[in-house]
Amino acid sequence: MRNNKSGNQLLMTILKGRTFIVLILLVIFFSIAKNNFLAPATITMIAKHVALYGILGLGMTFVIITGGIDLSVGSVVGLIGMLAGGMIQEGITLRFTGNTYYFSVPVIVVAMLIVGCLIGMINGLIVTKLNVAPFIATLGTMYICRGFANLRSGGATFSSIGGFEGLGNTGFKTLGSNIANIPAGVYIFAILALLSAILLKKMSFGWYVLAVGGNERSARLSGIKADKIKILVYMISGFCAAWVGMINTAQLSAAHPASGDGWEMNAIAATVLGGTSMAGGSGTIIGTIVGAFVIGVINDGMTMCGVSEFWQKVIRGMVIILAVVIDQTQRNLQAKMALQARNAN
Amino acid sequence: MKKYRLALIAALAALAVSASGCSFVTVVPIGQEGEYTGQKKFDSSEESSSDWDQVVDEITQQASDVVEVLNAGGAVSEAASVTGTAKIAAYDGAKSKKYLVLELDGYTGDAAVMIQIGGPNSTTAIRDVQTLKNFENFTNQTEWSQYAKALNKESASNVAEPLALDESCAGKTVTFTGAAVKSGTSTDIIITPVSLNVE
Known part of the structure; x- marks a missing residue:
């Protein structure tokens, strides 16, 4: 009986650290398969991608913990890129004033973050006030945002996102550059991850998010404004997507309306791999960070090994299913151990 | 607070x-x-109006007899510059697009051959046969597409509209030069004219 209990505890420990173990195994595997996998240039490239998936994953973590999902983040990435690129390259023309307005980069960054939050707020309002399932609501905004991204330029690319000295709107590319050999996106990811962790674990807002996801009815009965919390988590997701939209545009030195296509899946995968329950009520920021690293390492590792894009999709899908199955196993085991502990008492 | x-x-x-x-x-x-x-800023109409005269000259110079081109299987997968004289079998103006349906002597094919004289023209024949400008002269696919539409508008405003053709032209003879291509999924051959004379 005691052997069985300690065996369960060992299995539990392994299951809890599964994503980190998988990450280490992946790094070892790809290092053997590709000699230059751990070269500084490769690590920088992976870090760039991890930062993008990771930032999206941070917002997604909050949303999924409340039992929701945000499919619009990839399209928001594309839309924000186009809006920022358009503001830099073409400015905003107001015919009734007879002028075109070119804004400085800090103003553009703040404006884009507000737009991201507003899109999130719309998602949240549709979910809470119109009682539309999060999957459908965000599927709708996903198409709307992608449509607007294309409409902004008629499907064309904004290629002059470096700005113009005479217009005082240079400096946007800094978001995509390296600072002390580390991509700027990684710094932003680190700051946002730290803030998210504090928000989720140390502030009452985080407890409300967990409570709403765990049992919404109980949360409401205990005085938590569940609708407000849900709207706020979608706003956080939109805020994170706005950052990714700007960083990605700066990294590419161009804004293209198709940018971010399908990235919501990477964000969801990073979140689920990190142990956030799709049923809501539990999840951690550190888990999502490790999940983002796993997705980044899998994607870039497979590309470096010459695995076709088609097979990459198959493998990514299998990894996600496996992660959910293991998550379910862990929950069952936890329930079993709790039952055993109760019987022992 | x-x-x-x-x-x-x-x-x-x-x-x-x-x-x-x-x-x-x-x-x-x-x-x-x-x-x-x-x-x-790209202005497709400015671009097309400045190019129009040269485009007309080029298509006129390189145009081949329409019957020879069509009998040889031309103007199907790629646009071709054509010229010829034909009887107007009918004026097709029932829909938003207006056509002169041609009766071509010596044409052995089954496809209807028509000159577009009005309405939205979605073909890119004039742009595709001219060599004055190619895709490399434009920033992107959208501008390239807008250029084709603008050239079609030049054709409508400079060639067809001044003639103010209607049902009464059926049975008359038309002498034309233009760019021909198969229309989308149908088998019809559409000619976008750069010159047109009805007698």
Whole structure:
């Protein structure tokens, strides 16, 4: 009986650290398969991608913990890129004033973050006030945002996102550059991850998010404004997507309306791999960070090994299913151990 | 209290941006943007109207007899410059697109051959047969597509519309030069004219 209990505890420990173990195994595997996998240039490239998936994953973590999902983040990435690129390259023309307005980069960054939050707020309002399932609501905004991204330029690319000295709107590319050999996106990811962790674990807002996801009815009965919390988590997701939209545009030195296509899946995968329950009520920021690293390492590792894009999709899908199955196993085991502990008492 | 806090944060953010030496906004009168950016906004109609005369000359010079081209299987997968004289079998103006349906002596094919004289023209035949400009002269696919539409508008406004053709032209003889191509999924051959004379 005691052997069985300690065996369960060992299995539990392994299951809890599964994503980190998988990450280490992946790094070892790809290092053997590709000699230059751990070269500084490769690590920088992976870090760039991890930062993008990771930032999206941070917002997604909050949303999924409340039992929701945000499919619009990839399209928001594309839309924000186009809006920022358009503001830099073409400015905003107001015919009734007879002028075109070119804004400085800090103003553009703040404006884009507000737009991201507003899109999130719309998602949240549709979910809470119109009682539309999060999957459908965000599927709708996903198409709307992608449509607007294309409409902004008629499907064309904004290629002059470096700005113009005479217009005082240079400096946007800094978001995509390296600072002390580390991509700027990684710094932003680190700051946002730290803030998210504090928000989720140390502030009452985080407890409300967990409570709403765990049992919404109980949360409401205990005085938590569940609708407000849900709207706020979608706003956080939109805020994170706005950052990714700007960083990605700066990294590419161009804004293209198709940018971010399908990235919501990477964000969801990073979140689920990190142990956030799709049923809501539990999840951690550190888990999502490790999940983002796993997705980044899998994607870039497979590309470096010459695995076709088609097979990459198959493998990514299998990894996600496996992660959910293991998550379910862990929950069952936890329930079993709790039952055993109760019987022992 | 919350409102004051938000206002304070906004004011501090504005102060920080000002202190960094950045101006919030640069105002440029409409039309003078190019002086700052060095970029000129693409205007498809300006582009097509300046090119039109040269395009007409080129298509007129390289045009082959329409019957020979069609009997040889031309103007199906690729546009071709054609010229010829034919009887107008019918005036097709029932829909938004207006056509002259041609009766071509010596044509052995089954496809209907028509000259488009009005309405939205979605073919790209004129753009595709001219060599004055190619895709490389444009920034992207959208501009390239807009250029094709603008050339079709030049055809409509310079060639077909001044003739004000209607049902009464059926049975008359038309002499034409233009760019021909198969129309989308149908088997019809559509000619977009660069010159047209009905007698």
